[in-house]
Amino acid sequence: xxxxxxxxxxxxxxxxxxxxxxxxxxxxxxxxxxxxxxxxxxxxxxxxxxxxxxxxxxxxxxxxxxxxxxxxxxxxxxxxxxxxxxxxxxxxxxxxxxxxxxxxxxxxxxxxxxxxxxxxxxxxxxxxxxxxxxxxxxxxxxxxxxxxxxxxxxxxxx
Amino acid sequence: xxxxxxxxxxxxxxxxxxxxxxxxxxxxxxxxxxxxxxxxxxxxxxxxxxxxxxxxxxxxxxxxxxxxxxxxxxxxxxxxxxxxxxxxxxxxxxxxxxxxxxxxxxxxxxxxxxxxxxxxxxxxxxxxxxxxxxxxxxxxxxxxxxxxxxxxxxxxxx
DNA sequence: TACGATCGTCAACGTGGTTGACCAAATAGT
DNA sequence: ACTATTTGGTCAACCACGTTGACGATCGTA
Numbered sequence: 001x002x003x004x005x006x007x008x009x010x011x012x013x014x015x016x017x018x019x020x021x022x023x024x025x026x027x028x029x030x031x032x033x034x035x036x037x038x039x040x041x042x043x044x045x046x047x048x049x050x051x052x053x054x055x056x057x058x059x060x061x062x063x064x065x066x067x068x069x070x071x072x073x074x075x076x077x078x079x080x081x082x083x084x085x086x087x088x089x090x091x092x093x094x095x096x097x098x099x100x101x102x103x104x105x106x107x108x109x110x111x112x113x114x115x116x117x118x119x120x121x122x123x124x125x126x127x128x129x130x131x132x133x134x135x136x137x138x139x140x141x142x143x144x145x146x147x148x149x150x151x152x153x154x155x156x157x158x
Numbered sequence: 159x160x161x162x163x164x165x166x167x168x169x170x171x172x173x174x175x176x177x178x179x180x181x182x183x184x185x186x187x188x189x190x191x192x193x194x195x196x197x198x199x200x201x202x203x204x205x206x207x208x209x210x211x212x213x214x215x216x217x218x219x220x221x222x223x224x225x226x227x228x229x230x231x232x233x234x235x236x237x238x239x240x241x242x243x244x245x246x247x248x249x250x251x252x253x254x255x256x257x258x259x260x261x262x263x264x265x266x267x268x269x270x271x272x273x274x275x276x277x278x279x280x281x282x283x284x285x286x287x288x289x290x291x292x293x294x295x296x297x298x299x300x301x302x303x304x305x306x307x308x309x310x311x312x313x314x315x316x
Numbered sequence: 317t318a319c320g321a322t323c324g325t326c327a328a329c330g331t332g333g334t335t336g337a338c339c340a341a342a343t344a345g346t
Numbered sequence: 347a348c349t350a351t352t353t354g355g356t357c358a359a360c361c362a363c364g365t366t367g368a369c370g371a372t373c374g375t376a
Contacts, residue, residue, distance in 0.1 A: 008291065010274030011207070013281070014182040016297035019305045021175040022313070028172075041316040043332080049169070059354055071333055073355070078331085095341045095354045116168030123171070127296050133166065135293055138285045139174035143181045148173075153315035154333040155180075157363050158199040201363085217323060229364055231324070236362085253323040253372045312364035315332050 024119055031115045037108050039082050046150045047075055048084060048101060048109050055088075055100035066149035084108060182277055189273045195266050197240050204308050205233055206242060206259060206267050213258035215248075224307035242266060 004010065025042045032040055050056075050064045062072035076099050079085040084105035090096035101109065124132045149155070162168065183200045190198055208214075208222045220230035234257050237243040242263035248254035259267065282290045307313070 004275040004279070008278070008294065009271070010276070010278035011271060013278050013290070013294060014179050014186075014274070015306075016294055016301065017175050017179040017182070018310075019301040020297045021172050021179060022305075022307070023301045024172040024175070041331090042314045043316065057354070058356095067332085068334065069355075070335085070357090074332070093342070093354085097355070113167065113169060116172070117162040118168070120166070120168035120171050121162070123300050126300055131292065131296050132171070134289065135296060136166065136171060136174055138289050138293060139178045142281050142284055143174065143177040149180070151333070152176075153311040153331080153363075156200045156314075157311040157333085158201065158361085199362090215323070216325095225363090226365065227324075228326090228366085232363075251323085251373070255324070309364070311332080311362075316330085316364085 024116070027119055028112060028115050031118075032108065032111060035111055037111065040084075040108060043075070043150070043152070044079060044082075044084065045108070045112055047079060048105055049112075050148075050150070051085060051099055051101055051105075053101060053106065053109075055098050057090075057096050058099060061099060064148065065151065067151045067154075071151075079105070182274070185277055186270060186273050189276075190266065190269060193269055195269065198242075198266060201233070201308070201310070202237060202240075202242065203266070203270055205237060206263055207270075208306075208308070209243060209257055209259055209263075211259060211264065211267075213246075213256050215254050216257060219257060222306065223309065225309045225312075229309075237263070 028045070029040060029042060032038075032045075047061070047065065050061055056064070058073040058076055059069040061076065062069040065072060076085055076087070080087060083102060086100055086102050088098045088100055090098050120132065183203075186203070187198060187200060190196075190203075205219070205223065208219055214222070216231040216234055217227040219234065220227040223230060234243055234245070238245060241260060244258055244260050246256045246258055248256050278290065
């Protein structure tokens, strides 16, 4: 039975994980803003990623993000208004409306991937590539696989 | 100039950090609910922690959490309604209203600390104590020190 | 004493989440 | 072929959390 090291109380771990997440996301969006994507919010990037290049429907998007289809629809509305997504009628099913990324959406998506790679590289430069890889492997070992719930605002707040 | 390993794209790192954070917080609140604190939301635990055992004012709480005093006041309202906080007039300054934890609040705070220690221990059992410590040290090295902004819902969503 | 800074609160609003209800369209069953 | 059920999208009402602006009440100070 190991006792708790008073130097390393358990509550620090989640704070550090959140700080790491937030640092990456803030750095990403600072850089995206510099590259012209000033309106993009953290949430939007994840939604864009979830829509992907093939497109989806609002209902399916909701399932992917772990939120209701109504919430997904609202977020799509906003991203449509911002010019990142578009709705297209599905010729094979008049009920469905396909949600697709626009050229601007794909640009944001591509730039995000590039910046994320750069940020990871920056961490690797600071910590060493093996330490970053170890962190990823360790986190994978203690978190459910293929996890992707994006209802962060509602989850955290309530 | 290192190139990006296609096996380890940069966007995975923030997802894993978020997943780690969320896993810990979800496990904490599942256990707290089991111990009688069913109404506590993730945000509330942090607010409780920020109030501390000495108490504060809404304005100071807002500064600690990185949110406006109005937002802090609203959250205090909710935690008062839930029985975790109480407001007391400051006898030395009629403008100020001290926010203090109730007995129930202190109970939740204490249980949270215990559960967080247990969860960290569980990670140490899985990964090895050195790996958890390394993760903490590494995260500390790449995040701003003494960071504590808790405006997560508004930050992420917008 | 009068003035400026501070504390708490009220009001209005934006954003993201929920559930319930509903219509239209596709699919399944008799 | 005609119902009956399921499915996709939207509208409406609501809650939680954040924002800014305004405004009394109180404190500290010039």
